[in-house]
Amino acid sequence: MRGSSMTDIGEFNEKLVLQTIRSAPEGIGQSDVVRRSHLSRQAVSLITRRLLGDGLIEQAGRRISGPGKPHTLLRVVADARLAIGVHLDPAHITVVVCDLAARPVARATLEPPTEDPQADIARIADAIGALTRSLGARPSEPVEDPAERHERSEAQEALPAGRRLLGIGIAAPAGLDAEAGILRDPPWMPGWRDVPVVDALSAATGLPAMLDKDTNAALTGEIWSRHLDASQTVLYLYVGHGVGSAISANGRVHRGGSTQAGEVGHLPIGRAGEICSCGRAGCLSLYTDAHVLVGRARSLGVPLPAGDDMTAALTALSQAAEDGSDAARGVIADHGIALGAAVRLLAGIHDPRRIIIGGPTWPALSSVGTARVREALADWLIEDRAVLENSRLGDDGGAIGAASLFLDQELAPGTPGPSPF
Numbered sequence: 001m002r003g004s005s006m007t008d009i010g011e012f013n014e015k016l017v018l019q020t021i022r023s024a025p026e027g028i029g030q031s032d033v034v035r036r037s038h039l040s041r042q043a044v045s046l047i048t049r050r051l052l053g054d055g056l057i058e059q060a061g062r063r064i065s066g067p068g069k070p071h072t073l074l075r076v077v078a079d080a081r082l083a084i085g086v087h088l089d090p091a092h093i094t095v096v097v098c099d100l101a102a103r104p105v106a107r108a109t110l111e112p113p114t115e116d117p118q119a120d121i122a123r124i125a126d127a128i129g130a131l132t133r134s135l136g137a138r139p140s141e142p143v144e145d146p147a148e149r150h151e152r153s154e155a156q157e158a159l160p161a162g163r164r165l166l167g168i169g170i171a172a173p174a175g176l177d178a179e180a181g182i183l184r185d186p187p188w189m190p191g192w193r194d195v196p197v198v199d200a201l202s203a204a205t206g207l208p209a210m211l212d213k214d215t216n217a218a219l220t221g222e223i224w225s226r227h228l229d230a231s232q233t234v235l236y237l238y239v240g241h242g243v244g245s246a247i248s249a250n251g252r253v254h255r256g257g258s259t260q261a262g263e264v265g266h267l268p269i270g271r272a273g274e275i276c277s278c279g280r281a282g283c284l285s286l287y288t289d290a291h292v293l294v295g296r297a298r299s300l301g302v303p304l305p306a307g308d309d310m311t312a313a314l315t316a317l318s319q320a321a322e323d324g325s326d327a328a329r330g331v332i333a334d335h336g337i338a339l340g341a342a343v344r345l346l347a348g349i350h351d352p353r354r355i356i357i358g359g360p361t362w363p364a365l366s367s368v369g370t371a372r373v374r375e376a377l378a379d380w381l382i383e384d385r386a387v388l389e390n391s392r393l394g395d396d397g398g399a400i401g402a403a404s405l406f407l408d409q410e411l412a413p414g415t416p417g418p419s420p421f
Ligand SMILES: [Zn+2]
Pocket: 265, 266, 276, 277, 278, 279, 280, 283
């Protein structure tokens, strides 16, 4: 699909070799690539020559280990390929350009989505154009015809700058059709109903694009940026306007039949009392949605800025807790207890080796909340049965994850995903 004449198995092997080299950022000898990839010495030799020719890898000095001749180390040229990540979040839109190691090399934060998706997409395309220009990659003119668009992006990829743009990954809240590239009815984004975001952004930028849920993107970003051991089952909790989960096994994120896996908002966490919009009591989202926290804090007299800006309100809540407000600490702790109950249920279902909590609002809540989740998971965290950690990707985790979706689709061996073409 990229003008390659390789057979499927050849392409798989090439991606496998690239992944093996990628997972050793400090450099790896060819014999170790053979051992870890289980490919023949001849195949690895052929493929590394091709990857060197493509500028995807480089020689990184020699290592002398024991008797015998020193061997040459190979490592990935991280900025040989770039991917763009767009995170559509109710609180803001983030655009990043990431290198092959999923490290952001340029970024921008834009105003939140409005009720005019067309104007929003134009703003995103402008930001992508500005960021890629700043990196020396020529942005394409908008094109309407898909065939011509494909030609243009091929042309862009042939730029001699040494930095090739692969395409755009878009991460958005649930209520989407990843296959068709359409946002159906994301919560808290009232203007975005049935928006063909993949086609629209692709037309506006001349680049291929793909769409996935923010939760799946965030977990893909963790796997990709940290080279997480593929044999580990990883459970990810995404804390944003709402709470969602994602699960990966064998290095692949499980998406379910319609990309709705991990919609845990109505998971019953065993509390009686308030009745949820779904008609039942004790749903997770009654205790963890951002607007619930903010409402509860306000009702307890914690001074928060007025208005719908959840980021500003949660930042103020977090600051109040840090300044010693018992009410603020109590509200955040209760969120942590509810989240912990849900994580315990999910751990029982998935038996993860690693549990990661992240998402846009978690940084504001984690200093109080992490201990509560840890208490709830006490049984799971003994004797290295599983580890619990906070995402280190920070506020840009969703956007870095979105870029990782595209890197993963293009460069990971055998990872099925929604095709952008
Ligand atoms: Zn419910």
